[in-house]
Amino acid sequence: MPRRGSSRSAAGRDSQGRGTTGDGDAPERRLGGISDARSYTPRGRTVRDAGRPDRSADPFRPALQVLDGGRKGPVRRTPTQPARGSDRAGGRDDQDGTAGRAGRDGTGRAGSGRAAGREGAGRTAGGPERGRTGGNRAVRGPGVAPAPRRGTGRTATDRKQPVRPHRKPRPPKLASPNRRLRFGSFLALTLFAVIGIRLIVIQVVDTPAYADGGLAGRLSNPVVIPAPRGTIYDRDGAVLAHSVEARYVYADPTEVTDPAAAAAALSPLLGIPKSQLLPRLVPQKRPDGNESQFEYLARGVDIDTAKQITGLNIAGIGIHRDERREVPGGDLGANLIGFTGDDMHGLEGIEGRYDDVLRGVNGERIFEIGGGDLNKAIPDGYLKETDPQPGSSLVLTIDRDLQFEVQRILSEAMARVRATTGTVVVMDIRTGEVLAQASHPTYDAANWKPSKPTDREDVATSFVVDPGSVHKPIVFGAALEEGVIAPDGTLPVPATINKGGTTYRDSRNAQGAQMSLAGMMAYSSNVGTIMLADQLGPQRLHDYQLRFGLGKPTGEGMPGEAAGRVLDPKDWNGSSPGSIPIGHSVDVTPLQMTAVYAAIANGGTWVQPSLIRETVGPDGTRTPAAAPETRRVISPENAAALRTVMEAVTTVPGATGLKAAIPGYRVAGKTGTGSRVVDGRYAPGEVASFIGMAPADNPRYVVSVFAHTPGGGGGDIAAPTFKDIMAFTLLHYRVPPTGTEPPEFVVFPK
Structure with a gap:
């Protein structure tokens, strides 16, 4: 079977290559060249090709067969082409080129023979031959019946069916470029x-x-701008503690190239041993596992010293702005003022108690920096700066000059009597302002680290003692106020008195004689005081103790002030009616007892002690301290009578407080000998005390002296110290001498 696209047409060719039509009537035509080659399509000849000479000799035929793929199969026909199964050029014959297929009979049945013929064999169109043309199908001539359909052997006429017009297939619709x-x-x-x-x-x-x-990656860590801490002034505006600009020195151990050499160079400038500097200069790990890049070497370094360190150009060593707390007086009022830590936070004393007032709010600076080696601030780059807010300042009630003299006198006296602990309080009775409050031992607040914790205690508010006989004026005042005894009244005072199995006696035996109230005060009669307390009763005595301010902190302003302890009557034991009136089984602080005497000097009105006079804001606004608490304890008349009775202590011959007398001034007071209470137990030794006021006829100031010594009474140890301090106080404030003489006291009226 001829290949598709390569079969011959119904017209044959002769041996010379000339084509003839099927009936032999058509004239001879020769085709050749490119134009003839274009006449062929992969599907065979068109209608135009019908009647043209045979082109089997066309030299372009093989190329067209290749383009058609050389495939065999059915050929699409055009409307003018005969149906498949119509006449074809017959078979092939390599010998004679005759027809290879038998024609069809009159019925249209096709024969079975096949003629083969190639070279020189022509094809006729006379009879309906079955077969396909190679590239061109046989075209019906005039009067020639249509070829039968493929596979039926019958023509459209035989089947008596009309020939449907065959529509030309539309080419596929191409995409529109628009x-x-x-x-x-x-x-x-x-x-x-x-x-x-x-x-x-x-x-x-x-x-x-x-x-x-993007900015977040270029911002520096916040640089703290320290806020100046408020200043602490004395009552006259003298500086007691203030902050000054300084520098801190730090190290980046990762950049220090020679730690040993750096430590040797910095040690003399910082005053820190090399052995302490070297561990901070060598590389080290932080708890999170990262290498430390910042270690403080020193805080509060002088600016001049910092400049010298900068001039050394030591790799890894840096300087930055800092603040240093200075206490010009050194140990002047150190136990009151306290100190701050390296971070400028108050730790003890007034610095600690009023840290929230003195400490300001630090500012900060955040700026844009370059990366790598350009780790510096970018000019005109991002900059955010928060200004620091300075702290407020405090004006104390303390008088610097008086404080200095009180500390000097106390220190000399404590050394003389070998006291381990001592304190002096000077108070203005009208306002409750504490003018001086000294402690022994003391320390240098500007260099507090070498000191012991016990050296830094404020003795006046933390020293808990049994007051001893200085407690007796409370009993006398209550007795006068309650009418138990008159100012000029007397009592028969026996040699001893027994309470709960404990015998109490006097150092000066009255042997049952009538003794005046002034005499009992002058000789510090234990028996007479217990007898007055018996007439008062436990509950009334307890009430007056509380009204005079015992059993709770005074609220002066010092941190950690002790409250002391006053036994409720229901807690008294058998000996309590004898011990409590004379100042035992009562826990007080020196400041509490000073306030008791100030109330007597102030006409019977208790005034809360105070250390803070006013607050000065950063803008200079002054805010006075809150008014102190006050309350009436005894009447002014009874207070005046009690002061007169107490003058007997410094004037009656043989009285316990003669060493407290000040020439030219009337002095009222009381001596005492008690014990120190430590952790609820009595410590070895005795606490000698004297509390007095002057001028007695018109009191201005109260001075209290307490000293813990190996032994000795208040008259010998504390009274002389009181005299020196009170005399300086009166002179310092220019209090004129008393214009009247003290009264003549009768101890044993007849």
Whole structure:
């Protein structure tokens, strides 16, 4: 069977290559060249090719067969072509080129023979031959019946069916380039619009977010700008403690190239041994596992010293602004003022108690820095700076000059009597202001680290003692106020008195004689005082103890002030009616007892002691301290009578407080000998005390002296110290001498 696209037409060719028609009537035509080659299509000849000479000799035939793929199969026919199964050039014969297939009979049945013929064999179209043309199908001539359909052997006429007109197949609809262009343009414009909108959003709407996101990686760590700490002044504006600008020295161990050499160079300038500096200069790990890049070497370094360190150009050593707390007086009022830590936070004393007032709010500076080797601030770059807010200042009630003299006198007296602990309080009776409050031992607040914790205690508010006989004026005042005894009354005072199995006696035996109230005060009669307390009763005595301020802190302003203890009557034991009136089984502080005597001197009105006079804000605004608490304890008349009775202590011959007398001034007071209470137990030794007021006829100041010594009474140890301090106080404040003489006291009226 001839290949598709390569079968011959119904017209044969002769031996000379000339083509003839099927009936032999058509004139001879020769075709050749490119134009003839173009006449062939992969599906065979068209209608135009019908009647043309045979082109089997066309030299382009093999090429066209290759283009058609050389395939065999059915050939699509045009409306003018005969149906498949119509006449074909017959078979092939390599010998004679005769027809290879038998023609069809009159019924249209095809024969079975096949003629073969190649070279020189022509094809006729006389009878309906079955077969296919190679590249061109047989075309019916005039009067020739249509070829039968393939596979039926019958023509359309035999089947008596009308021949349907065959529509020319439409070529496939090609894509429109205009549509593609429009779609591509729309897509491109859409993309450009989306990108443009997004750029506008990024650069206009989201600019701060993106800018900040990039900025975060270029910002430095916050640099703290220390806020100046408030100053502590005395009552006259003299500086007791203030802050000055300084520098701190730090090291980055990762950059220190020679730690040993750096330690040797810094040691003499910082005053720190090399053995302490070297561990901070060598590389070390922090608890989180990272290498330490910052170690403090010294805080509060003088600016001049810092400049010298900067001049050394030691790798890894840096200097930065700092603040240093200075106490010009050194140990002047140190136990009151206290100190701050390296971070400028108050730790003890007034610095600790009022840290929230004195300490300001630090500022900070954040700036943009370069990376790598350019780790410096970028000029005109991002900079955010928060100004520090300085702290407020405090004006104390303390008088610097008086404080200095009190401390000097106390220190000399404590050394003379070998006292381990001592204190002096000087108070203005009208206002409750503490003018001086000294402690022994003391320390240098400007260099507090070498001191012992016990040296830094404020003895006046933390020293808990059994007051001893200085407690007796409370009993006498209560007795006068309650009418138990008159100012000029007397009592028969026996040699001893027994309470709960404990015998109490006097150092000066009255042997049952009538003794005046002034005499009992002058000789510090234990028996007479217990007898007065018996007439008062436990509950009334307890009430007056509380009204005079015992059993709770005074609220002066010092941190950690002790409250003391006063036994409730229901807690008294058998000996309590004898011990409590004379100042035993009562826990007090020196400041509490000073306030008791100030109430007697102030006409019977108790005034809360105070250390803070006013607060000065950063803008200079002055705010006075809150008014002190006051309360009436005894009447002014009874207070005046009690002061007169107490003058007997410094004037009656043989009285316990003669060493407290000050020439030219009337002095009222009381001596005492008690015990120190430590952790609820009595410590070895005795606490000698004297508390007095002057001028007695018009009191201005109260001075109390307490000293814990190996032994000795208040008259011998504390009274002389009181005299020196009170005399200086009266002179310092220019109090004129008393114009009257003290009264003549009768101890044993007849």
